[in-house]
Amino acid sequence: MRREEILERMKGVMEEAATEPIDWSKVDESSSLEGLGFDSLAILDVLYGVEQEFELEVDAEEVTDVETLGELLTALEERIEP
Amino acid sequence: MVTALGFDEEAVWSALMRGETGIRAVTAFDVSQLPCRVAAQVDDAELEDAVSALGRLPGDRATDMALVAAARALHQAGLATAQARAGAATILGTGMGPAHTFFEAYESYYDKGPRGLRPTTVPRAMYNALSAQVSMVFGLTGPNYVLVSACASATNALGDAFRRIRDGHLEVALCGGAESFLNPLFFAVWNRLGVLSKGADPERACRPFDQARDGTVVGEGAAVLVLEELGRARERGARVRGEILGYGESSDAGHLTRPSVDGQSIALRGALAEAEVEPADLDYVNAHGTATRWNDTAECASLRQVMGPAADRVPVGSTKSYFGHTLGASGAIETALTLVALERGMAPANRCLEDPDPECAVRLVGAAAEPIGGSLAMKNSFGFGGGNAVLIVHRSES
Numbered sequence: 300m301r302r303e304e305i306l307e308r309m310k311g312v313m314e315e316a317a318t319e320p321i322d323w324s325k326v327d328e329s330s331s332l333e334g335l336g337f338d339s340l341a342i343l344d345v346l347y348g349v350e351q352e353f354e355l356e357v358d359a360e361e362v363t364d365v366e367t368l369g370e371l372l373t374a375l376e377e378r379i380e381p
Numbered sequence: 382m383v384t385a386l387g388f389d390e391e392a393v394w395s396a397l398m399r400g401e402t403g404i405r406a407v408t409a410f411d412v413s414q415l416p417c418r419v420a421a422q423v424d425d426a427e428l429e430d431a432v433s434a435l436g437r438l439p440g441d442r443a444t445d446m447a448l449v450a451a452a453r454a455l456h457q458a459g460l461a462t463a464q465a466r467a468g469a470a471t472i473l474g475t476g477m478g479p480a481h482t483f484f485e486a487y488e489s490y491y492d493k494g495p496r497g498l499r500p501t502t503v504p505r506a507m508y509n510a511l512s513a514q515v516s517m518v519f520g521l522t523g524p525n526y527v528l529v530s531a532c533a534s535a536t537n538a539l540g541d542a543f544r545r546i547r548d549g550h551l552e553v554a555l556c557g558g559a560e561s562f563l564n565p566l567f568f569a570v571w572n573r574l575g576v577l578s579k580g581a582d583p584e585r586a587c588r589p590f591d592q593a594r595d596g597t598v599v600g601e602g603a604a605v606l607v608l609e610e611l612g613r614a615r616e617r618g619a620r621v622r623g624e625i626l627g628y629g630e631s632s633d634a635g636h637l638t639r640p641s642v643d644g645q646s647i648a649l650r651g652a653l654a655e656a657e658v659e660p661a662d663l664d665y666v667n668a669h670g671t672a673t674r675w676n677d678t679a680e681c682a683s684l685r686q687v688m689g690p691a692a693d694r695v696p697v698g699s700t701k702s703y704f705g706h707t708l709g710a711s712g713a714i715e716t717a718l719t720l721v722a723l724e725r726g727m728a729p730a731n732r733c734l735e736d737p738d739p740e741c742a743v744r745l746v747g748a749a750a751e752p753i754g755g756s757l758a759m760k761n762s763f764g765f766g767g768g769n770a771v772l773i774v775h776r777s778e779s
Contacts, residue, residue: 317438318437319437320433320436340501343500343501344501351497
């Protein structure tokens with residue numbers, strides 16, 4: 300799956316998990332997840348959304364090093380079948 | 382407030398004076414197998430817009446209603462700055478809590494198993510999520526908690542806040558209630574209890590005190606009031622809408638769902654005594670008035686027992702025919718409306734009261750709104766579980 304397609308689907312996932320609207324025009328791959336409003340608790344809902352959207356199993360421990368949106372996309376690319 | 386008749390006080394009051402009800406046919410999910418098919422539902426778009434105006438995305442619906450009601454209360458009370466809000470308590474009542482979050486979790490679990498459960502179900506579904514979110518969003522650093530006593534919840538919350546302020550433990554509190562549970566599961570369990578009206582006509586399904594009534598109609602909504610130490614409120618030039626003068630509470634200690642005249646009477650007497658008000662001094666009673674046979678007859682007997690001859694004079698009305706029975710939020714919505722009624726000197730009609738039940742032997746407001754002669758009112762809330770909560774409120778002179 301192309302990275303652009305993953306990003307598009309991730310926007311829906313992240314909006315579902317967010318409590319405040321996300322202005323995507325100000326977001327790029329270097330944006331930190333915490334800066335987007337996803338603290339350690341909210342990131343659990345992002346991973347839940349990833350599981351539902353991409354039919355994957357991702358545990359929080361597997362992505363503890365992920366801090367930015369780009370790093371999250373890379374982690375997903377590695378797990379999603381081409 | 383957040384109600385099936387709208388969120389704006391003026392709009393809600395106008396609807397009440399026109400005798401409009403917020404009760405409608407339930408169309409959001411299949412109710413064809415249920416005996417009751419009507420409820421008082423909050424408008425989805427109005428709620429979404431109000432949540433969006435807070436800079437937030439929709440979350441649990443009951444929590445969203447609490448947030449919207451709290452924002453309006455803070456605005457109206459002029460508590461705009463972090464300094465003014467510091468130390469404010471958040472004390473909310475609810476009966477069913479974040480019921481939509483629970484229902485989503487049940488659905489996900491039975492569909493997908495444990496892995497289908499949202500990891501944040503616990504912090505979303507805990508009942509105190511309602512007060513916690515309000516305290517977090519508005520920076521209220523006093524205690525926050527949720528009080529659960531079924532249909533008496535919000536009145537208990539107001540009563541507790543009143544006493545904590547009076548006794549010097551708090552200066553200001555946001556208190557009230559929120560309730561939203563109209564989903565297939567929770568609407569069905571209320572149907573199964575057998576207390577809901579089978580009337581197909583939403584206009585006439587909920588008729589408190591009428592001989593032909595056949596049950597209550599449930600609803601969703603929220604209301605939040607700002608309670609503040611009177612001297613502090615006046616000092617900062619706040620618009621004081623009214624005062625709580627007394628609070629009475631009791632338990633029937635009898636039956637889970639059948640009310641007790643003796644139990645209710647203890648709460649009625651307690652509120653009057655604390656307020657140092659005689660029954661004859663009351664100008665209006667906003668009744669619990671659910672339109673079930675058990676409730677209405679017991680409540681009227683309690684009022685008669687406590688008020689004596691004054692029960693022939695003081696008008697008694699229920700506003701549940703407008704908003705449905707919003708359970709743990711009802712006491713807050715109805716207390717707010719009682720204060721508005723005192724301000725405007727009008728008691729909302731007992732909608733569709735055509736043939737008063739002779740067992741409801743008190744002076745009932747008729748099927749048209751009528752003037753209120755003074756400034757003192759009583760607000761009753763009686764919950765399943767036998768919890769009774771009664772407030773005496775006074776219109777502010779300012």
